Amino acid sequence: MSDMKVVADPGTHEILITRSFDAPRDRVFKAFTDPEAVAQWWGLRGSNTDVDELEARPGGRWRFVERDGNGGEDAFHGVYHDAVAPERIVYTFEYEGMPGHVLLETITFEERDGRTLMTDSSVFQSVADRDGMLQAGMESGAAESMDQLDEYLARG
Amino acid sequence: MHTDRLNETFAALADPTRRAILARLMGGEATVTELAEPFQMTLPAVSKHLKVLERAGLITRGREAQWRPCRLEADPLREVADWLDGYRRFWERSQERFGRLDDYLRGAQGKEATDDPTGDR
Numbered sequence A: 001m002s003d004m005k006v007v008a009d010p011g012t013h014e015i016l017i018t019r020s021f022d023a024p025r026d027r028v029f030k031a032f033t034d035p036e037a038v039a040q041w042w043g044l045r046g047s048n049t050d051v052d053e054l055e056a057r058p059g060g061r062w063r064f065v066e067r068d069g070n071g072g073e074d075a076f077h078g079v080y081h082d083a084v085a086p087e088r089i090v091y092t093f094e095y096e097g098m099p100g101h102v103l104l105e106t107i108t109f110e111e112r113d114g115r116t117l118m119t120d121s122s123v124f125q126s127v128a129d130r131d132g133m134l135q136a137g138m139e140s141g142a143a144e145s146m147d148q149l150d151e152y153l154a155r156g
Numbered sequence B: 001m002h003t004d005r006l007n008e009t010f011a012a013l014a015d016p017t018r019r020a021i022l023a024r025l026m027g028g029e030a031t032v033t034e035l036a037e038p039f040q041m042t043l044p045a046v047s048k049h050l051k052v053l054e055r056a057g058l059i060t061r062g063r064e065a066q067w068r069p070c071r072l073e074a075d076p077l078r079e080v081a082d083w084l085d086g087y088r089r090f091w092e093r094s095q096e097r098f099g100r101l102d103d104y105l106r107g108a109q110g111k112e113a114t115d116d117p118t119g120d121r
Helices: A025-033 A035-041 A127-134 A138-155 B003-013 B016-025 B032-036 B043-055 B075-115
Strands: A005-007 A014-021 A048-054 A061-067 A073-084 A088-095 A102-112 A115-123 B059-061 B070-072
Touching: A005 B075, A014 A127, A014 B075, A025 A035, A025 A088, A025 A102, A025 A115, A025 B075, A035 A048, A035 B075, A073 A102, A127 B075, B003 B016, B003 B043, B003 B075, B016 B032, B016 B043, B016 B059, B016 B070, B032 B043, B043 B059
Parallel strands: none
Antiparallel strands: A005 A014, A014 A115, A048 A061, A061 A073, A073 A088, A088 A102, A102 A115, B059 B070
């Protein structure tokens, strides 16, 4: 069993995940920032990820395409705001199936006795987006935002 | 997500007596007297719990019969289950993704050790 913890306080915009890995942090940092490495583990089991671009430096872009083997394709992209080896990466994250909903992800790595503690903070644009991600994937969050827009427009 | 309704459902479920009543009703309809039997409680006290459950939509009560049997309603419980299921799926997705990273790191460690002629890590 892993030591993963997920914190998502009610009414906030954040999901905080902590988890440790049995490897030194330079190796973990590389797994997140090296295109060949990312292609080998990113995404759900049974999927294959193509790394279109990955330039881990401030202003550098990334784009990953996750293929599920049944013809399904999900693409994600964003921009790096920071990449300090082997401590920290900061980037925006946007699912192309739901454009306009952007989150800011900050991942830090701390090394302890040869293991690496990862702290992964995702800050969403709204509580609804955050709750949508926690619930049934991002789609429901978007649907809820759209419902709220409908309601707002209906009020005239 | 129906937040107000979830709040009401969870508030109703927060009491052990009310959960026991719901558990009893899973076996079928029951009258207030039947429901009161296993508890050291007066009928009015049990009625109070039933009112909370009824307001939350977790039970309905017969209109016609004088003893008004209580019946379990599945919808709010299903909403609670769906809500928990969402969290479970998020948890499992995260476990799966980082589990793949575990696998990769295990593999990469061996691979780099053989690829690296200096053995320097």
